[in-house]
Amino acid sequence: MLEHLCPAAMAPPQQWQCIAGCGACCRLDPVLRQDALEALNPDQRQTYLQMVGDDGWCIHYDTGGRRCRVYSDRPDFCQVSNLMALFAPELQVAEPASRAAAFNELAINGCRQQIRAEYGGRGKVMRRFQRAIRRP
Numbered sequence: 001m002l003e004h005l006c007p008a009a010m011a012p013p014q015q016w017q018c019i020a021g022c023g024a025c026c027r028l029d030p031v032l033r034q035d036a037l038e039a040l041n042p043d044q045r046q047t048y049l050q051m052v053g054d055d056g057w058c059i060h061y062d063t064g065g066r067r068c069r070v071y072s073d074r075p076d077f078c079q080v081s082n083l084m085a086l087f088a089p090e091l092q093v094a095e096p097a098s099r100a101a102a103f104n105e106l107a108i109n110g111c112r113q114q115i116r117a118e119y120g121g122r123g124k125v126m127r128r129f130q131r132a133i134r135r136p
Helices: 032-037 043-051 079-089 089-093 094-121 124-133
Strands: none
Touching: 032 043, 032 079, 079 089, 079 094, 089 094, 094 124
């Protein structure tokens, strides 16, 4: 009966997790990613723009293998762990538990948005992401 009253409370908890073979975040087209550009400082913005290929994808992204060729040396703005510093700096001072929850929500929502934009909201990549973020 409780699930009829509050379905959100019955939803399984989710934990952000990157999935292999996605790369939706590697689509850097400035026309599509104006929010990302605005969040970056001038040096980061310059690096970002230098990374945009003619097709709008990162020049370091292997579109065939759907992987980053410079993953271990990628810029700080390509690291999901830096999302809060870029997009929600006010949460950096929150309590650790609140900060972790906010990061998790920000990362999940960001990935969903990018995956939906690149591969569709009902495609294979979105389904794989949805399965990956469910906590066991």
